[in-house]
Amino acid sequence: MQPLPRQFFLQDTITVSRALLGKHLVREINGQRLVCRITETEAYIAASDKACHAYNYKRTPRTESMFALGGTAYIYLIYGMYTCLNLVTEPEGEPCAVLIRSAEPVEGGDLIARNRFGCNMADMTAYQKKNFLNGPGKLCKGLSITRQENGLDLTAGRALYITEGDLVDRIQVGKRIGIDYAEEARDFLWRFWI
């Protein structure tokens, strides 16, 4: 399966956020292929969004990769111990991105389970199954995504990329999570899930 092309990521951020639902996120590491289906996303848009790290085009070492053109990975450390994966959107110089909040395994499930819990999928408890990849930090842990992948080109078809997945028809919309500090932006309906 081919990686989605540059053009996909250069679209409007909300459009990309919705379009990413059902797509497959592919992680290649140590010659292994880990694939999961994206089920929840959030949009972050520099120009209008106080919750965006690059709000008002604020450029810092951390936000640098958000300024790259669409199709770049923006990965940062949160709360001192977890990483979050974002896919940069829009043309170069527009620091916008989509946070991948949750997913479900499609291929390489045992390897993902080992990254998460140190056991195969069949040995996971009911609680672990329910909390497998349903959060941005959990997803990165399961797919072995770290800040080393920050700035990576998602269209090159190596290490990390997106492919066509499943068609999706009932998209849910709501407020974003964990950004109560962001004044009016906390009420933007920029979270999408299946």
Next chain:
DNA sequence: TTCAGGATGTACT
């Protein structure tokens, strides 16, 4: 099943 609290380090004031 829900809830409070702590872990932990980087970015930015």
Next chain:
DNA sequence: GTACATCCTGAAC
């Protein structure tokens, strides 16, 4: 020094 696009544990119910 403070806040943070989170997650896990343990206790109460």
